[in-house]
Amino acid sequence: xTPPQTTSRAKRGPRWxxxxxxxxxxxxxxxxxxxxxxADDKAGAVALFREAGELVDAGQPARACPKYxxxxxxxxxxxTRYFLADCYERIGKMASAWAQFLEVAARVRASGDPxxxxxxxxxxxxxxxxxxxxxxxxxxxxxxxLEVKRDGTPVGPGQWGVPMPVDAGTHVVEASAPxxxxxxxxxxxxxxxxxxxxxxxxxxxxxxxADAGGDGSGRRTLALVTGGAGLVAVGxxxxxxxxxxxxxxxxxxxxxxxxxxxxGMDIRDGAVARANVATVVFGVSLAAIAGGGVLWFTAPSPSxxxxxxxxxxxxxxxxxxxx
Numbered sequence: 001x002t003p004p005q006t007t008s009r010a011k012r013g014p015r016w017x018x019x020x021x022x023x024x025x026x027x028x029x030x031x032x033x034x035x036x037x038x039a040d041d042k043a044g045a046v047a048l049f050r051e052a053g054e055l056v057d058a059g060q061p062a063r064a065c066p067k068y069x070x071x072x073x074x075x076x077x078x079x080t081r082y083f084l085a086d087c088y089e090r091i092g093k094m095a096s097a098w099a100q101f102l103e104v105a106a107r108v109r110a111s112g113d114p115x116x117x118x119x120x121x122x123x124x125x126x127x128x129x130x131x132x133x134x135x136x137x138x139x140x141x142x143x144x145x146l147e148v149k150r151d152g153t154p155v156g157p158g159q160w161g162v163p164m165p166v167d168a169g170t171h172v173v174e175a176s177a178p179x180x181x182x183x184x185x186x187x188x189x190x191x192x193x194x195x196x197x198x199x200x201x202x203x204x205x206x207x208x209x210a211d212a213g214g215d216g217s218g219r220r221t222l223a224l225v226t227g228g229a230g231l232v233a234v235g236x237x238x239x240x241x242x243x244x245x246x247x248x249x250x251x252x253x254x255x256x257x258x259x260x261x262x263x264g265m266d267i268r269d270g271a272v273a274r275a276n277v278a279t280v281v282f283g284v285s286l287a288a289i290a291g292g293g294v295l296w297f298t299a300p301s302p303s304x305x306x307x308x309x310x311x312x313x314x315x316x317x318x319x320x321x322x323x
Contacts, residue, residue, distance in 0.1 A: 045075035052087070061090035078107050082120065089123075092191060094130040095165040101127065133163035133195045134171060134187065140202035146177045148200060163195055173198050181206045223293070230288030243274050 048071035055064035068084040071077075085100030101124035108116040138148060138160045148155040150166075150173050168191035176182040180203035189196045247270050254263045 041074040045071045045077070045080070048074070049077075049080055049083070053083070056083075056087065056090070061087050065091060065093075078104055078111075081107075085123065089127055093167040094127050094191070095132065095167045098124055098127045098131050098165065130191070130193055131165045132168045132189045132191060132193055134166045134189050135161065135163045135195065135197040136173060137161050137197060137199045138175075139199060143177045143180070143203060146175065146203075149174045168192075168194070173200070175200045175203060177203055179206055180204065226288050226291050227293065230285045230291075232285075234285040234289075236285075247274060 048067045052064040052067035052071065055061070055067065065084065065087040068080060068087050072080045072084055081100055082104045085097045085104065088094075088097035088100060101120050105117045105120035105124065108120060134150070136148060136150065136155055136159065138146070138157075140146065141157065141160060148160070151171055155164075155173075166189055168189050170186055170188050172184060172186050174182065174184045183200065183203055185198060185200075187196050187198045254261050
């Protein structure tokens with residue numbers, strides 16, 4: 001069977017119209033019998049499904065596809081998924097169409113309908129030669145914490161170096177890792193089954209990051225600042241301690257041992273308050289000095305960065321950096 005391209009269903013004759021009507025009726029019946037979705041979601045899914053069909057009939061598949069997508073989101077129906085795949089094919093999103101046709105085939109097989117399964121697989125087979133692919137090659141795959149994304153979606157290590165089906169057009173690939181400068185590149189994937197390759201080389205160190213795998217200067221600077229603040233706090237604590245002792249000595253004329261008049265009690269209370277503050281400051285200063293020492297001795301050793309480039313290649317763009 002020849003896959004539909006841009007002709008509307010209205011031009012395909014009574015058989016296609018009857019098929020669509022049956023599909024719409026089947027979708028409606030399925031929605032009416034379900035209990036998982038809310039009633040208003042079901043009604044909205046049916047309305048969007050019908051509106052999308054009218055747009056396809058009017059030769060506007062680009063406007064129809066988002067409505068099929070929303071209908072499917074509201075209520076997951078094999079019928080809607082099939083027509084969404086058909087819509088994707090009409091607008092040239094061959095990878096998306098192929099994936100949806102295969103998903104439909106798997107679902108109707110599970111429901112025990114070999115005829116529908118065969119039809120869905122026939123459509124998938126017709127689309128497959130037109131599916132373009134993008135290979136993401138990661139040279140610095142051993143970089144700790146390396147994360148690669150394509151169009152915002154994570155590209156796991158299992159996909160690295162593998163030609164993955166993608167819709168034709170512009171794709172954005174990002175790479176990032178702790179202590180490294182993030183990297184972004186765009187690659188244009190041609191339609192008609194073309195294959196493009198993008199190479200992600202070793203990321204450059206980020207000097208602004210305290211955890212960067214560079215010369216460790218950021219962490220050492222922080223260590224000096226922290227340790228210096230600790231030393232200043234030691235001085236402040238010492239001064240407060242001496243002030244507390246001097247204040248305590250002022251109470252002696254008004255006290256006889258541990259017995260004091262009101263003036264002596266007030267003076268000693270002030271001395272105790274200063275001593276307490278001095279104790280807290282000493283504790284903070286020791287913690288700051290210890291923290292500065294840890295930062296200094298754990299600062300990474302100097303290391304070299306790497307670059308990203310663009311290189312042409314033969315056979316595609318090689319960027320371095322019920323139905």
